[in-house]
Every structure is written in structure tokens, then in C-alpha cells.
Amino acid sequence: MVSTSSADNGRSATRAEVCAAAIADAFKDDGEIFASPMGMLPMLGVRLAKLTSNPDLVISDGESLFLAGTPPLFAKAEVVEGWIPFRRVFDVVAHGKRHVMMGATQVDRHGNQNISAVGDFAQPTRQLLGSRGAPGNTVNNRTSYWVPKHSPRVFVERVDIVTGVGPQLAKEAGPGAARYNDIHRVVSNLAVFDVRGAGDTLRLLSVHPGVTLDEVREATGFELEADDVPTTRAPTTEELVIIREVLDPRKLREREVPT
């Protein structure tokens, strides 16, 4: 599909576009590794990084193929550069040359993630996906999280079930768990965090343009370590052109993070 009009590019970035650039930044220093985005905005951000800050990233179709180019969201690849069936994904996880950005139904003060179930594990109030690969990802390769709707129900004091392991629990489990534990970024529709706060806690790195620190505090279910927090950078003109005209001309991003 051809883009709507180049006049769009004069407009300031939408929140979704700010998020895409923030996600891209999470992958910019990764070098030549397998970037594994789960979900739409992470896919957009990873592909944006591949076309700008980190062309060495290896990306897949989310099924079994490594894609040589950088196709638009959900488009068929023109050239395939490798084979990555699920069995090989597990090999790469253990090998470590991978950065996955997962979703999180809950993420807590200590950077633990939950995608298994809400409530008591024995009989949950809401059954979710299950642990998937989160326990293995978080003790083997770099892991980030994407939260499209920042709220106190997502950012909780303590997750109901630990699927993704934060740095504190990894250290408690010993060097076998801590050696490769690398929770890199938590990107939400409001802000960007890492887990280098005091006592291995979530630390606010930046607040998106148009969002106040108080708004982030109100939407977070635990006390935030934050003072003098900068504003998340706006996407460059080049990035906006790539997002709008190349990767996501159908504006799927706006459905996940409405303006």
C-alpha cells in the first residue's frame, strides 16, 4: 500500500511513533543478534532499529524464517536468509545471541513479569497464556518488555506468578540464573524504564513527550524511583518517514497505542 501523503511527515510524532523509536533504541546497541519482538509495536520498533541504528539485527517472520530484508509489518519477505524453526529458537536462547521483547500482563517493582495467570496458580481468577518461554528467556538472553496500556493493574508491587525473572530473584537463585539474566528495558505507552534502581528495582529513564511524571506515578502500582527524569526523545524525520511510508503505512501502530 502506498502512503497517504508526505504532508503527514510534517506533523509531530504520535505517541505510538514515540514508542516505536523508544523500542528501536532498546535494540540499538545489541550488535548482530536475533531480535525477537512479540507483538506489533515491538515488531515495528525492531524493524525501525534495523533500518536505522542497528542494521546488523537478525529478524524473523515470527514463524520459521530469518528475513534478509526489512519488510513492512506482516508483509511477506522477498528474500530469506535463514531457517529458525522453534527447535532452533530454543538453541539460540540457550546460546544467548538474542534479545526478546515480550508482553507483560503484570510487571513488578523488581522487574519480574507475569504472563501465566492472574490470581492463585492453583485456580486462577484469569488464566492467561502460560509461562511460554519467559523463564528460559530471562536467565539466558537479553529480555525487554512492552506494555501498551500502562496502569496500576500492570505495574504492580509483586506479580501474582513469576514467569519472567527479574535481577533480584535471579541473584537469589544463584549464579546459574544470574550470569545471563539481562532485563534491559521496559517500554510502556507512557515511559521507559530499566531495572537498575536501588535494590534491583525498576528505574524511570524517561517520560514520553506530553506525559507528566505525576501521570506515570498515578498509573504505577508502586513507588517510583524518579527525580529529574528526561523526556523520551522524539523520532527523527527519517524515522517518521520510515515508520509512516515504509514499515506501517496502514497505521496499525495507532490501534495499539491510540493517539
Added chain:
Amino acid sequence: MSIDEVVAELRDGMTIGIGGWGPRRKPMAFVRAILRSDLTDLTLVSWGGADVGLLVRAGKVRKLVYAFVSLDTVPLEPNFQRARQAGTIPEVVELDEGMFQTGLRAAAQRLPFLPMRAGLGSDVLVNNPWIETVTSPYADPDGRHEELVAVPALHLDVALVHLNRADRHGNATYLGPDPYFDDLFAMAAERTFLSVEQVVDTAGLTVETPVQRLLLSRMLVTGVVETPNGAHFTTCTPDYERDEKFQQTYAAAAGGSDSEWAAFEARFLAGDEDAYQAAVREFAEEA
């Protein structure tokens, strides 16, 4: 063999591994035959999709071993979700999806366990306190002895898998993009029953497809059944893709009222496999 002859080989209380992955290349004709049987108290081992949803909804499962249950385009499997929230699966073992592979590998290699990092620090070990850790006998570069998860072997009485083509002896090939783990399921099991889209001559297996796609050897396979469209409504690429419209209908019924589910069952699951396929054709023509 026929589908029903395969199911006649199964017994109450057996541990059954189901191949494929989520909503991909599941041996659904076998699953439907189990639904029609009076089998009960099964232990199911599956990277789960509608196979798990259907069997737990029917009350066939005493114990479920899984890492996820999902239909992908419908992320949360409604029958599984309902069963978990109602507490109707007596025993659940939720593993990391890589631990699941390691457990099958241990069984395939006739080992009691294999070591792995996955699970450390997570509630997989809290919710499964019977899963132990093991200390490495070897020092790491810092002189420490790492403690790792001793992933227990996932032994299977029977594995059920669906591939694209096989000969009548059980040599089988997949034609889609991913073998999934069907060979591993077969090696972790005492016996493996295979359904395929088409049974061909042995020579035909490598006519149009490279030899590397031959995933299963006859020495691992006890019985073969030809079940065209037998993975429906999951993918069986390139023979067919997922039937998204049907999956939406399934998910709506599974997540709906008891009478909506009863209507789905009456329309699609009351008869044998031929009746199912006829009902699916009729459903497709309604579009």
C-alpha cells in the same frame, strides 16, 4: 490402521503426548476420536492449542503438562481458560516451553533428567516443587559450581502426531516450514501413532521434497492412518492453512454459554471423522 483402531490401543490413565505446536499441525482427527471414546483420566503432554481445549472441556484430562495453551489469533484458548478458572483439571504442570523440550529430550535419551537454566528463579519451580535442581560437578571460571534445573524426563506411553506424507510403514515427511518436535515426541514415547494427509509409496516420499524433510523413521512408528484434512482446524502447511473462520466459531462457542457449546458439539463433534469433515465442508460453503 483406522483412527478408531488407534484409539482402541489407548487406555484410561495413559500419558499421551500430542505433537504439533499450539494451533499448528495438530493430530486433530485423533483428538476428535478420543473425544468420542470413553477414555478418561489421561495425562496430556502438549505445547497446547485446541487439542488441549477440547480434551479438558470433555473432562478427559486428569493431569495436563504444558508450557502454554494458545490459538495464536485467539491468544487465550477459551476452553482451557474456563477449565483452569473453574479448577476442573485435577493436576497441572506448567513448564517453560524450552524445559518442555528438554524433558522430552531426557525421555528420548532414556535419562532421568537433563540440566538447564530455564526455570531458575521463576515460579515454575514454586508451583512444581517436585522439580529439583542439580549442582554442577564442574567449577565455572570463577570457581563456583552452578545450580541448574534438573528437568525431569517427560516419558510418554503414546505419542500422537500428524504429518503431511508417509509411506504405509511409517516413514514420514513434513512439507511445511517447521518440523516442530514430532520426532522428539516419537522418541519420548513407548509407541507412536501417526496420521497423515496422504499415504504414498516409499519412493514417492523423496520425489518432490528433499530427504532432509524425512522426520520420522518407521522404527519409531507403530501405526499410520491416512486422515485427509486431519489437522483441521490447525495448520498443515502447505496442504492447508489454519481455518481462521472455523477457529473463530470454535472460540466463540467455547467462550460462550453452555448451550452455545452444546450446539457446536452437536453440529461438529457428535459424529465420526467423516461426519466432522462433512460438517466442516458445509460450514465453509455457508460463507
